[in-house]
Amino acid sequence: MAYLALYRVWRPGRFDEVVGQEQTVTALRNAVKTGQLSHAYLFSGPRGTGKTSIAKILAKAVNCENVVEGEPCNQCSTCRDINNSNFMDVIEIDAASNRGIDEIRDLRARVRILPAQGKKKVYIIDEVHMLTTEAFNALLKTLEEPPDSVIFILATTEAQKIPATILSRCQNYNFRRLTLAEISQRLQQVADSNDIDLEEAARDLIARRANGGMRDALSLLDQVHSYKGHKITGQDVMSVLGLVDxxxxxxxxxxxxxxxxxxxxxxxxxxxxxxxxxxxxxxxxxxxxxxxxxxxxxxxxxxxxxxxxxxxxxxxxxxxxxxxxxxxxxxxxxxxxxxxxxxxxxxxxxxxxxxxxxxxxxxxxxxxxxAPPERKAAAAPEPKERKDALEGTWNKILAGVKEVKIPTHALLCQGKLLGARGDSLYIGFKKGYKFHKERLEENPNREIVEGVVKEIFGKNLDIQFIFLDDNQYNDIIVKRAIEYFGEDIVEIKD
Ligand SMILES: Nc1ncnc2c1ncn2[C@@H]1O[C@H](COP(=O)(O)OP(=O)(O)O)[C@@H](O)[C@H]1O
Ligand SMILES: [Mg+2]
Ligand SMILES: [Zn+2]
Incomplete structure (x- = not known):
C-alpha cells in the first residue's frame, strides 16, 4: 500500500471536520445554505491552519449533488473528483509557480467560459501574495466584473502583501493559529486511529513545537512515528526533534x-x-x-x-x-x-x-x-593590574608548555590568554592563525596545554580556543569577555 502522509489523510473533508476557525466555517456554511455566496474570498493566516482545506470544502459544497445543511456529501462523483483534484471546474493555481502566472494571465478570457461539469467554476489561488504586479492587475480586472458562475478563493500567509484594490473586492477571513488543546486533541485522535501509543508528554511536545499549525503537528508526528514506531514517549520526541525539554x-x-x-x-x-x-x-x-x-x-x-x-x-x-x-x-x-x-x-x-x-x-x-561602587572596584582589578595578571599567568602557561613540548609551545605562542570563568579557560587567536588554533584543538597538543593549566590552577579547566578579530562579532565577544572576566582574573592569579 502506498504510504500517505498523515496530514494528507487527515485533511478535513467537511466543514464539521475542521478544527477551530469557527467563525469562518459557520459563515461559509450559512452562505452555502442560503445561496448567498460572494464572488471572491480571501483566506489569510499562518500555514497549516486550514485555508486550502476549507477552500476545497467550499468548492465541493457549491458543486455537490446532495448538499445537506451546507455540507458536501463526499460521496457523489463531483465530490470525489474534487477530492482527487480531478474536477475540471475547480481550478487550483499555485501563484508561486511560473505556470500559475501564465494561468492568471489568460484568466480573464477563461473565466467567461461556462462551467463544463459543475454548477460553479471555483478558482483556488494559493500563495496569492506571490503574484507579479502584472498578474495582480489581470486578477483585479477579473474581480471587477466577475461572471455569475465563478467563485475565486485566494489564499495567503501574508495578507499585508495583498494590494488594497484586491482586498476590497474580497470577503476576508482570517485564519488563526490553532490552540495547544486543539492540536493535542487532533494528535490524539490521529494516534488512536493509527494504533500509535502516544505518551501525553510526547503529544504536548509535538503540539507545542507545531506553533499553532496543524499540518506541522501531523508532519512531526509522522516523523517521530517513522523513527520510533508505534510507541512514542516524550523522550523519543525530544531525541528525534532535537527539542530541549x-x-x-x-x-x-x-x-x-x-x-x-x-x-x-x-x-x-x-x-x-x-x-x-x-x-x-x-x-x-x-x-x-x-x-x-x-x-x-x-x-x-x-x-x-x-x-x-x-x-x-x-x-x-x-x-x-x-x-x-x-x-x-x-x-x-x-x-x-x-x-x-x-x-x-x-x-x-x-x-x-x-x-x-x-x-x-x-x-x-x-x-x-x-552595591557600593567600591565593592566592585575591590573585586575587579584595575585594567592595568588585570592585564599584568593575565600576562603573568600566560607566561607561566607558555613556559610550562615549552618544557613539555617545544612544537606545542610554538603554536601556543601565537595565542593570547583572555581569561577564565567557571571551568573554562579562554585563549584567543587572530584570524590569520587558524592553523595554530586548529592544531592546538587536537591531541596531543590540547592534552599538553590542559596538563600544564591543571598544574598552574590546581584544577581541570576546559580550554577554549577562539578567534579574536576576524569580524565584528569577535570584537563584541572579546569586549564582553573582558567585562565578564574581570573578577575571575583575580581568582586565576594563583
Ligand atoms: N483547521 C484544521 N483542522 C483540521 N486539520 C487541519 C486544519 N488546518 C490544517 N489541517 C491539517 O493540515 C493539512 C494542511 O492544511 P491546509 O488546509 O493545506 O493548510 P493551509 O492551506 O492553511 O496551509 C490538512 O491536510 C490537515 O491535515
Ligand atoms: Mg494551503
Ligand atoms: Zn457530493
Missing part, C-alpha cells in the same frame, strides 16, 4: 532569573554534552521568555492555549521575579545571539556569553542599587 528550560531560566551563574553555565554545558544544538537552546529560551513576558503582561488567559500544564506551573512562579522590560532586553540579546550562532565558530562560548548577559540583566535590583 521543558523542565530543562524552566530550570535554566530559573537560574538566569535568580542570578545563579554557576547553575546557568552548568546547565548549558550539560545540554551541549547531551548533544543539543546551541542555536536550538537559544531558540527555545527565546520562546520561553516570550511566554513569560506574555504571562506577565497579559495574564494567564493568554497562556491557556499555548503552554502545557507543567509549563504553566513554572511560569507562574517565575513571572513575579521579572519586569517586562528586562524580559524584552533578554529577548533582544537572545535574538542577536541566534543570528550570530548561525554563522559562528566558538558556539559554546557565544552561547555562554549570551546567557551571562541575560543573567546580568536579572541581577537582583537591590544588590545592583545598593
Amino acid at each position: 521543558e523542565n530543562f528550560m524552566a530550570r535554566l531560566i530559573n537560574a538566569v532569573l535568580t542570578h545563579e551563574i554557576a547553575e546557568v553555565v552548568g546547565l548549558l554545558n550539560q545540554a551541549l554534552v547531551e548533544g543539543k544544538e546551541a542555536l536550538q537552546i537559544v531558540r527555545e529560551a527565546s520562546l520561553y521568555i516570550r511566554d513569560l513576558m506574555f504571562y506577565r503582561l497579559l495574564g494567564e488567559d493568554v497562556l491557556m492555549s499555548y503552554v502545557s500544564e507543567t509549563g504553566k506551573k513554572y511560569l507562574k512562579q517565575q513571572k513575579d521575579l521579572v519586569s517586562p522590560s528586562d524580559l524584552m532586553k533578554a529577548l533582544k540579546v537572545l535574538m542577536g545571539a541566534g543570528e550570530k550562532l548561525k554563522f559562528s565558530e566558538g558556539q559554546k562560548f557565544l552561547l555562554e556569553m549570551s546567557f551571562m548577559e541575560i543573567t546580568a540583566l536579572f541581577a537582583p535590583h537591590e544588590e545592583a542599587k545598593k
Whole structure:
C-alpha cells in the first residue's frame, strides 16, 4: 500500500471536520445554505491552519449533488473528483509557480467560459501574495466584473502583501493559529486511529513545537512515528526533534532569573554534552521568555492555549521575579545571539556569553542599587593590574608548555590568554592563525596545554580556543569577555 502522509489523510473533508476557525466555517456554511455566496474570498493566516482545506470544502459544497445543511456529501462523483483534484471546474493555481502566472494571465478570457461539469467554476489561488504586479492587475480586472458562475478563493500567509484594490473586492477571513488543546486533541485522535501509543508528554511536545499549525503537528508526528514506531514517549520526541525539554528550560531560566551563574553555565554545558544544538537552546529560551513576558503582561488567559500544564506551573512562579522590560532586553540579546550562532565558530562560548548577559540583566535590583561602587572596584582589578595578571599567568602557561613540548609551545605562542570563568579557560587567536588554533584543538597538543593549566590552577579547566578579530562579532565577544572576566582574573592569579 502506498504510504500517505498523515496530514494528507487527515485533511478535513467537511466543514464539521475542521478544527477551530469557527467563525469562518459557520459563515461559509450559512452562505452555502442560503445561496448567498460572494464572488471572491480571501483566506489569510499562518500555514497549516486550514485555508486550502476549507477552500476545497467550499468548492465541493457549491458543486455537490446532495448538499445537506451546507455540507458536501463526499460521496457523489463531483465530490470525489474534487477530492482527487480531478474536477475540471475547480481550478487550483499555485501563484508561486511560473505556470500559475501564465494561468492568471489568460484568466480573464477563461473565466467567461461556462462551467463544463459543475454548477460553479471555483478558482483556488494559493500563495496569492506571490503574484507579479502584472498578474495582480489581470486578477483585479477579473474581480471587477466577475461572471455569475465563478467563485475565486485566494489564499495567503501574508495578507499585508495583498494590494488594497484586491482586498476590497474580497470577503476576508482570517485564519488563526490553532490552540495547544486543539492540536493535542487532533494528535490524539490521529494516534488512536493509527494504533500509535502516544505518551501525553510526547503529544504536548509535538503540539507545542507545531506553533499553532496543524499540518506541522501531523508532519512531526509522522516523523517521530517513522523513527520510533508505534510507541512514542516524550523522550523519543525530544531525541528525534532535537527539542530541549521543558523542565530543562524552566530550570535554566530559573537560574538566569535568580542570578545563579554557576547553575546557568552548568546547565548549558550539560545540554551541549547531551548533544543539543546551541542555536536550538537559544531558540527555545527565546520562546520561553516570550511566554513569560506574555504571562506577565497579559495574564494567564493568554497562556491557556499555548503552554502545557507543567509549563504553566513554572511560569507562574517565575513571572513575579521579572519586569517586562528586562524580559524584552533578554529577548533582544537572545535574538542577536541566534543570528550570530548561525554563522559562528566558538558556539559554546557565544552561547555562554549570551546567557551571562541575560543573567546580568536579572541581577537582583537591590544588590545592583545598593552595591557600593567600591565593592566592585575591590573585586575587579584595575585594567592595568588585570592585564599584568593575565600576562603573568600566560607566561607561566607558555613556559610550562615549552618544557613539555617545544612544537606545542610554538603554536601556543601565537595565542593570547583572555581569561577564565567557571571551568573554562579562554585563549584567543587572530584570524590569520587558524592553523595554530586548529592544531592546538587536537591531541596531543590540547592534552599538553590542559596538563600544564591543571598544574598552574590546581584544577581541570576546559580550554577554549577562539578567534579574536576576524569580524565584528569577535570584537563584541572579546569586549564582553573582558567585562565578564574581570573578577575571575583575580581568582586565576594563583
Ligand atoms: N483547521 C484544521 N483542522 C483540521 N486539520 C487541519 C486544519 N488546518 C490544517 N489541517 C491539517 O493540515 C493539512 C494542511 O492544511 P491546509 O488546509 O493545506 O493548510 P493551509 O492551506 O492553511 O496551509 C490538512 O491536510 C490537515 O491535515
Ligand atoms: Mg494551503
Ligand atoms: Zn457530493
